[in-house]
Amino acid sequence: MKNYILNRLLQLIPILLGISFLTFGMMQFAAGDAVDIIYEQSSVSDEIKAAKRSELGLDQPFLIQYSRWLVGIVTGDLGRSFISGKLVFETFIDKLPATIELMLVSIALTIFIATPLGILSAVYQNRAIDYLIRFLTFIGNSMPNFFAGLLLIYFLALQLNLLPIMGNDWRAIIMPSLTLTISMGAKYTRQIRAIVLEELQKPYVIGARSRGVHEFTILTRSVLRSSLIVIITLIALSMGSLLGGTAIVETIFMWDGVGKMAVDAILMRDYPMIQAYVVWMASIYVLINLAADILYHKLDPRIL
Amino acid sequence: MKKLIPYLTLAGILIFVAIFAEHLTPQDPYAQDLSNALQPPNSEHFLGTDRYGRDVFSRVILGSQTTLISALILLFSISSFGSLIGAICGYHGGKLDTILMRISDVFLAFPQMVFAIAVAGILGGGLLNAAMALAIIGWTKYARIARGLVLTIREMPYMNAARMSGTGSIGILRDYIFPNILGTILVTAALDLGTIIMELAGLSFLGLGAMPPTAEWGAMMNNGRSMLQTAPWMILSPGIAIFISVSIFNLLGDKLRDVFDPKEGI
Numbered sequence: 416m417k418n419y420i421l422n423r424l425l426q427l428i429p430i431l432l433g434i435s436f437l438t439f440g441m442m443q444f445a446a447g448d449a450v451d452i453i454y455e456q457s458s459v460s461d462e463i464k465a466a467k468r469s470e471l472g473l474d475q476p477f478l479i480q481y482s483r484w485l486v487g488i489v490t491g492d493l494g495r496s497f498i499s500g501k502l503v504f505e506t507f508i509d510k511l512p513a514t515i516e517l518m519l520v521s522i523a524l525t526i527f528i529a530t531p532l533g534i535l536s537a538v539y540q541n542r543a544i545d546y547l548i549r550f551l552t553f554i555g556n557s558m559p560n561f562f563a564g565l566l567l568i569y570f571l572a573l574q575l576n577l578l579p580i581m582g583n584d585w586r587a588i589i590m591p592s593l594t595l596t597i598s599m600g601a602k603y604t605r606q607i608r609a610i611v612l613e614e615l616q617k618p619y620v621i622g623a624r625s626r627g628v629h630e631f632t633i634l635t636r637s638v639l640r641s642s643l644i645v646i647i648t649l650i651a652l653s654m655g656s657l658l659g660g661t662a663i664v665e666t667i668f669m670w671d672g673v674g675k676m677a678v679d680a681i682l683m684r685d686y687p688m689i690q691a692y693v694v695w696m697a698s699i700y701v702l703i704n705l706a707a708d709i710l711y712h713k714l715d716p717r718i719l
Numbered sequence: 720m721k722k723l724i725p726y727l728t729l730a731g732i733l734i735f736v737a738i739f740a741e742h743l744t745p746q747d748p749y750a751q752d753l754s755n756a757l758q759p760p761n762s763e764h765f766l767g768t769d770r771y772g773r774d775v776f777s778r779v780i781l782g783s784q785t786t787l788i789s790a791l792i793l794l795f796s797i798s799s800f801g802s803l804i805g806a807i808c809g810y811h812g813g814k815l816d817t818i819l820m821r822i823s824d825v826f827l828a829f830p831q832m833v834f835a836i837a838v839a840g841i842l843g844g845g846l847l848n849a850a851m852a853l854a855i856i857g858w859t860k861y862a863r864i865a866r867g868l869v870l871t872i873r874e875m876p877y878m879n880a881a882r883m884s885g886t887g888s889i890g891i892l893r894d895y896i897f898p899n900i901l902g903t904i905l906v907t908a909a910l911d912l913g914t915i916i917m918e919l920a921g922l923s924f925l926g927l928g929a930m931p932p933t934a935e936w937g938a939m940m941n942n943g944r945s946m947l948q949t950a951p952w953m954i955l956s957p958g959i960a961i962f963i964s965v966s967i968f969n970l971l972g973d974k975l976r977d978v979f980d981p982k983e984g985i
Contacts, residue, residue: 431828438837559962561920658830659836677836677837681839
């Protein structure tokens with residue numbers, strides 16, 4: 416087990432290097448001169464610009480700049496925002512908990528809703544309730560999250576006055592997490608339905624039934640347990656779209672997390688912020704996938 | 720095959736509308752009429768007007784062209800480019816395969832939308848840049864699928880027979896590999912189309928895709944966002960248009976999978 420984890424961590428190094436190189440290179444290639452952007456609004460002499468350039472290390476060769484930045488990622492020194500002048504790393508760490516909170520609540524809500532729906536749909540296959548659930552998952556699957564979010568605002572907040580559009584109490588998280596849950600929940604329900612249908616065909620279920628084990632016990636004790644791997648796979652797989660989804664949802668609901676920070680940074684061409692966001696999000700994504708792999712390995716040692 | 724016909728017809732209608740959108744709009748989608756701004760749906764303006772008094776129905780129709788055609792072009796480019804790279808990697812193996820697959824590993828490590836948002840932002844918005852941002856990661860999926868498929872057929876007897884009878888690499892790729900992987904790639908692409916439409920519209924919604932005054936569904940929704948209370952039709956019309964198109968392509972994708980790959984769908 417230890418060797419397995421160590422091995423996987425080693426495999427991670429070239430990928431993380433690739434991620435950082437790509438992010439840095441792209442930004443360097445497309446963004447042009449950072450100093451010109453900083454002084455875009457004010458007219459300053461070329462000497463001041465040159466001084467700023469050497470202060471920021473921008474007159475160094477590409478590879479030196481890259482390795483400096485790479486050291487910065489690890490040590491948490493990612494420079495300052497072009498716009499606010501604050502430290503990028505501090506701003507990022509400051510806003511990260513809000514995004515993690517939103518993601519955790521959305522995943523919990525999704526599992527809480529999708530697991531019973533998926534099981535119900537499988538147990539009553541091709542009956543009215545199954546058709547209803549499949550219809551709902553189809554709608555959830557075809558609904559862009561920004562449209563779902565705006566619909567929630569329109570109906571829950573503006574028409575029915577059930578929830579405030581924004582707020583500081585616990586109710587503020589309901590609509591953003593519900594928005595993320597709609598499309599994720601549809602995917603989860605489909606997959607859980609499929610795996611439960613498959614499990615119900617297996618000999619051990621028939622054996623349990625013939626021994627007179629109650630159907631509910633079979634479902635909760637055996638079928639649900641073997642669906643666990645599918646649920647973990649789903650969480651790992653949906654992490655990518657969830658991370659992207661938070662950017663859109665946070666912008667709609669004014670949720671003060673890293674997603675909204677990134678969209679704001681992009682609209683204001685605050686490149687150090689964007690760089691930090693991309694590199695950190697990709698690293699988080701890779702690490703979550705690694706954690707999921709290790710967890711599979713623990714749950715089912717046959718999987719390598 | 721027969722059960723595909725209704726879905727193909729629906730998708731066909733949608734693509735027909737998209738191609739001939741300019742001739743199907745009842746009014747000029749770009750004509751501003753400030754005295755008629757923010758009109759709710761009425762007999763003259765079927766879906767109301769936006770804040771510049773432009774006819775929302777005409778803009779939704781023209782928006783189909785912007786959104787659907789660019790999604791289709793994007794999908795065609797990434798699926799053909801990705802499959803070609805994947806097929807070459809799978810067939811040749813060796814160093815080329817290792818290098819290209821390591822590169823695709825790095826791209827796969829980025830969450831698609833996070834990367835697209837950043838790239839579209841760096842490139843400075845615009846529909847073409849948004850499409851390119853999605854393409855940079857999008858192709859890797861097809862490369863992986865095509866490579867996996869080619870690996871399973873590479874050592875088949877008919878492939879050896881083709882090689883021994885002197886068929887060159889290009890001939891094998893064209894006559895043996897291409898027909899073998901086409902079905903799976905087609906199904907994957909059809910299932911992908913809905914997602915791509917949503918992602919392109921999402922980028923435009925964030926202000927990183929189609930620029931005003933272009934009639935594009937995501938951009939139209941971005942435009943109406945602040946007037947959700949007073950003019951909900953500005954959001955609802957393009958939103959429902961996206962929902963209907965994505966639904967149709969998702970249905971078509973599901974049915975295509977049932978036909979070409981029956982064991983996958985339950």
